[in-house]
Amino acid sequence: MSATRAMILVVARELRLSFRRPDQLLQPLVFFLIVTTLFPLGLNLQLSLLKDMAPGVLWTAALLSSLLSLESLFKGDADDGTLEQLVLSGHSLTVIVIAKTAAHWLLSGAALVLASPLVAIALGIPVAAFGTMFASLVLGTMTLSWLGSIGAALTVGLKRGNVLLSLIVLPLAMPMLIFGAGATDRAISGMSPAGALYFLGSLCLFTCTLAPFAASAALRITLE
Amino acid sequence: MWTWFYRLASPPFVYRTAGTLTPWFMAAAAVAIGYGTIAGLLFAPPDYQQGDAFRIIYVHAPSAWLSLFAYTTLAVAGAIGLIWRIKMGHAVSAATAPIGASFTLAALLTGSLWGRPMWGTYWAWDPRLTSELILLFLYVGVMSLRAAFDDPGRGDRAAALLGIVGVVNVPIIHYSVVWWNSLHQGATVAKIGKPAMPGSMLWPLLAMFLGFMCFYGAVLCMRLRGEVLNRERQSAWVREAIQS
Numbered sequence: 331m332s333a334t335r336a337m338i339l340v341v342a343r344e345l346r347l348s349f350r351r352p353d354q355l356l357q358p359l360v361f362f363l364i365v366t367t368l369f370p371l372g373l374n375l376q377l378s379l380l381k382d383m384a385p386g387v388l389w390t391a392a393l394l395s396s397l398l399s400l401e402s403l404f405k406g407d408a409d410d411g412t413l414e415q416l417v418l419s420g421h422s423l424t425v426i427v428i429a430k431t432a433a434h435w436l437l438s439g440a441a442l443v444l445a446s447p448l449v450a451i452a453l454g455i456p457v458a459a460f461g462t463m464f465a466s467l468v469l470g471t472m473t474l475s476w477l478g479s480i481g482a483a484l485t486v487g488l489k490r491g492n493v494l495l496s497l498i499v500l501p502l503a504m505p506m507l508i509f510g511a512g513a514t515d516r517a518i519s520g521m522s523p524a525g526a527l528y529f530l531g532s533l534c535l536f537t538c539t540l541a542p543f544a545a546s547a548a549l550r551i552t553l554e
Numbered sequence: 555m556w557t558w559f560y561r562l563a564s565p566p567f568v569y570r571t572a573g574t575l576t577p578w579f580m581a582a583a584a585v586a587i588g589y590g591t592i593a594g595l596l597f598a599p600p601d602y603q604q605g606d607a608f609r610i611i612y613v614h615a616p617s618a619w620l621s622l623f624a625y626t627t628l629a630v631a632g633a634i635g636l637i638w639r640i641k642m643g644h645a646v647s648a649a650t651a652p653i654g655a656s657f658t659l660a661a662l663l664t665g666s667l668w669g670r671p672m673w674g675t676y677w678a679w680d681p682r683l684t685s686e687l688i689l690l691f692l693y694v695g696v697m698s699l700r701a702a703f704d705d706p707g708r709g710d711r712a713a714a715l716l717g718i719v720g721v722v723n724v725p726i727i728h729y730s731v732v733w734w735n736s737l738h739q740g741a742t743v744a745k746i747g748k749p750a751m752p753g754s755m756l757w758p759l760l761a762m763f764l765g766f767m768c769f770y771g772a773v774l775c776m777r778l779r780g781e782v783l784n785r786e787r788q789s790a791w792v793r794e795a796i797q798s
Binding site for chain 1: 688691692694695698699702703708711712715716718719720722723726727730731733
């Protein structure tokens, strides 16, 4: 079986498993909505002021809700022994990590991007900035999935790994927050967001090429 | 030529060498920090803009430098442990993490104390302060990850990997924070550039750098000895070393 075929099978399996449990798919999205509701309530802002904070709020909520689903990236498979079988399958572990992370992004990041217009309208982000928001969220959540795969692989064997996972991944994710919110901010105020988007794109490519190797090395450490 | 490298992998050798080096580092640190403190606080002229408040640089800048230096040490020692499976690499990495975190904290505290008279606020979202804060989070992450594993060997390797990932990310984080600040047109912060310093200011600063490095070396050796003893507590030479 070729590596591509193995990847497709792993992705298909992940998608099938999570569509059988749609509540797990929806919970991070509901969390995303709830967190964005907290900010206007807590800050007691008028809509005009809210617009200035909107990119930051949107991005912070997106980061936090993607973190929620990260823990399950390897955990379920590690607990029932599937992960060991995948390691022993003869395929490169890196390939499997890539497939699992890509599936994870489809289920968390892409879903978040699809849900983002709801939040954006509620926060008063103009429709003209939606294109930039989509692009930045796609690139940013993808980068977060790659970075998160390292964190998830490092904490997979731990009992209380969830808080530790956030502690590890969030500092590494700060550049995405800066550029993602920056791009959206610029689009809202009518400036060109190209610079920030390029940065996000390069971060995404950078993590996509290196993170799978780090994550598979981490899995080998925690699983052995 | 590799024999010295292999000898570094031997715990008794590391334990003894660290013990021999500690007093030398301590003495050098005492001399350099003593000179730097006296010359910096008493003899260096006050800054024409900042007055006497600039003198906090003599603690702040070396702490900030060592916070980065210790993180690099952590990552390099961890990588040595991971690649060549040298346990002493992990011991150095584990010993250096709390020291580096303390220097990071010292740099943050002195920075905020310096910020109060200069910028009028204890905390400004200055790029350097912010990336220093993120560095502190990275330290905490590495230390917590090492502590979270029941099996120390696995914790060591996991922490080493995270250290390497962090060291790749530190420049990215730093430059993105700089970029973010320029985006928000750093309204409050008059960036403290590197003005050309007269020698009477510069020499004490260099002495402080040297002194802090030696102090770091001394503390690292002391912590490393404890770390080695703890890790090798089952072996015979530890029993001999403690009884003698």
